[in-house]
Amino acid sequence: NAGVMQNPRHLVRRRGQEARLRCSPMKGHSHVYWYRQLPEEGLKFMVYLQKENIIDESGMPKERFSAEFPKEGPSILRIQQVVRGDSAAYFCASSPRISGRDNTGELFFGEGSRLTVL
Amino acid sequence: KQEVTQIPAALSVPEGENLVLNCSFTDSAIYNLQWFRQDPGKGLTSLLLIQSSQREQTSGRLNASLDKSSGRSTLYIAASQPGDSATYLCAVGDYKLSFGAGTTVTVRA
Numbered sequence: 464n465a466g467v468m469q470n471p472r473h474l475v476r477r478r479g480q481e482a483r484l485r486c487s488p489m490k491g492h493s494h495v496y497w498y499r500q501l502p503e504e505g506l507k508f509m510v511y512l513q514k515e516n517i518i519d520e521s522g523m524p525k526e527r528f529s530a531e532f533p534k535e536g537p538s539i540l541r542i543q544q545v546v547r548g549d550s551a552a553y554f555c556a557s558s559p560r561i562s563g564r565d566n567t568g569e570l571f572f573g574e575g576s577r578l579t580v581l
Numbered sequence: 582k583q584e585v586t587q588i589p590a591a592l593s594v595p596e597g598e599n600l601v602l603n604c605s606f607t608d609s610a611i612y613n614l615q616w617f618r619q620d621p622g623k624g625l626t627s628l629l630l631i632q633s634s635q636r637e638q639t640s641g642r643l644n645a646s647l648d649k650s651s652g653r654s655t656l657y658i659a660a661s662q663p664g665d666s667a668t669y670l671c672a673v674g675d676y677k678l679s680f681g682a683g684t685t686v687t688v689r690a
Contacts, residue, residue, distance in 0.1 A: 508677045
């Protein structure tokens, strides 16, 4: 059973370009979460998605960031007009059910996508 | 707002010694507490999940306890090995996990 798959693992962009990060959840998991780990900081929640729905985007920056989880294909985190401050590791996690509601929603994380903005 | 603190920030022990990693959180109304391991440049590996109704979980050489009333969890790693060297993260919450800064462990051969 493959784990959470993220690609690319490393991405380099120049300021003003767009970055697209992809995440395929574990088989059987319908809940996807994106987290960001800035240099020298802890992981911070960004967004929670189910198929075709954004459930909670309270951690997303108000501008330039968007996320989707289409009916078919991976979840995508999109960063438009990147700036140096966007350089970070972006982690995707998935769970088979909502974590907390029935107290059994363990989150499984991918290897992360490391974005460097020049 | 949930604040998660991990002490110590770094720990170096000789091989074979038991490890004790501490995690404290400010809001005791939690759903789950998860311990993760992160190797440099790698992702997070889930080690143990303790549900709010539980007091501890065990997996092999790992044991984690949870005391919600005092806002604390402790991860014990018995008979440490060099392969245990990594950063250990504590996280609290439902899907919106609040992470500590981690404890970086070095096990010396």
